[in-house]
């Protein structure tokens with residue numbers, strides 16, 4: 001099918017089987033390899049993107065499900081060569097170690113700050129409970145999100 | 155990965171969706187269950203019919219007698235809609251589903267048709283005595299949730315039929331809502347056992363009780379004997395303790411990778427006392 005949607009603010013038109021996973025469409029067809037595949041079954045959150053402002057697991061999404069929609073991936077966060085406050089905060093707090101889980105965490109956190117710009121520590125923890133990290137032990141990640149929330153609301 | 159060659163079609167309206175389903179298509183809404191099953195290879199449908207955006211299935215509307223929830227309304231939408239304020243028990247249960255992404259993707263229709271004994275929307279639907287509204291080639295019909303769900307993954311859905319909506323009748327008064335699920339990991343647990351309840355009280359005693367247990371039998375169950383035995387009891391865990399064996403005998407748990415049958419029975423019993431305690435602790 002000829003699939004039309006918006007990706008990181010720009011219109012995209014691709015010829016793709018309607019059943020192709022959004023994850024493969026992004027990584028293989030469109031070359032956006034920031035979105036990662038961990039488990040492929042909804043359990044780890046590494047593949048999280050935003051669709052119309054809501055978090056969505058791209059490993060459990062078919063191409064046809066984003067027709068006409070606005071998709072945001074980690075590649076769409078930096079503006080004019082400057083990192084997004086979430087990205088900066090993850091680096092500063094050492095919320096990134098191997099980095100595999102990071103895009104998923106940042107996109108999930110981005111979705112949280114859209115609905116709750118000043119979350120408590122507990123709210124951040126709960127919201128991120130669908131994202132797994134083998135390296136950091138999570139505290140630095142929670143810290144990063146709180147820091148970014150503060151910076152963004154200044 | 156599921157095969158990219160998997161055919162998915164997106165019908166224009168409900169009528170076209172029903173034709174496609176009669177022609178052998180399998181509905182998919184959020185995909186949080188079906189795509190996992192396709193990946194595991196436990197299912198290989200001819201083709202899929204994407205019903206997640208059909209306006210007929212996206213209604214959320216208050217009627218005189220209750221709330222109509224379209225099958226393709228997501229858990230996240232229900233949690234944030236002011237229309238569900240009258241059903242706090244629904245919100246308590248939906249809040250425990252998966253992660254925010256799973257809540258934003260998964261639908262109530264998918265949860266109901268999945269008919270998992272651990273389905274978290276099912277406990278409040280049994281408590282609220284919800285009706286499942288179906289449509290198919292032979293027209294529309296309606297079934298109480300407890301008649302719709304037949305067993306794990308088994309429903310009364312006939313070939314060619316779709317769940318159109320779920321109807322929640324308004325309750326008399328404002329019973330105390332309780333929901334608790336015990337599982338191994340907070341976010342993505344499919345429960346080891348869950349208990350939901352609606353308790354009407356009067357003068358420090360139980361006036362009426364509805365209980366529903368998840369994950370302790372092939373379907374969600376309402377332990378009617380315990381509900382009846384609770385009527386007239388003081389709101390005090392000590393006064394409920396003798397009902398624990400009665401509750402345990404209402405369960406028919408299975409042993410699986412997540413928990414043994416015995417452990418599930420024990421958990422169900424302690425949840426009953428936890429319910430009494432939280433009822434006592436409320437302002």
Ligand SMILES: Cc1cc2nc3c(=O)[nH]c(=O)nc-3n(C[C@H](O)[C@H](O)[C@H](O)COP(=O)(O)OP(=O)(O)OC[C@H]3O[C@@H](n4cnc5c(N)ncnc54)[C@H](O)[C@@H]3O)c2cc1C
Pocket residue numbers: 041042043180181182183184185186187188189190205225226250251252253256259260261262263264265266267268272273274275315316317318341342343344
């Ligand atoms: C990581 C993870 C965690 C999860 N955690 C939980 C949890 O905590 N609690 C819980 O209850 N569930 C959980 N689930 C299961 C799932 O998310 C829910 O059951 C969800 O509500 C399913 O909805 P869906 O729209 O995604 O279903 P889909 O996958 O789209 O469909 C599920 C089934 O229902 C059928 N179907 C869907 N809509 C209709 C309709 N309108 N008419 C007829 N048939 C229909 C489909 O053909 C399919 O067989 C989890 C899943 C994952 C992947």
Ligand code: FES
Pocket residue numbers: 036037038039040041042043044045046047048057058059060
């Ligand atoms: S790769 Fe999608 S949730 Fe793990």
Ligand code: FES
Pocket residue numbers: 095096097098099100101102132133134135136
């Ligand atoms: S930084 Fe390595 S998995 Fe999270």
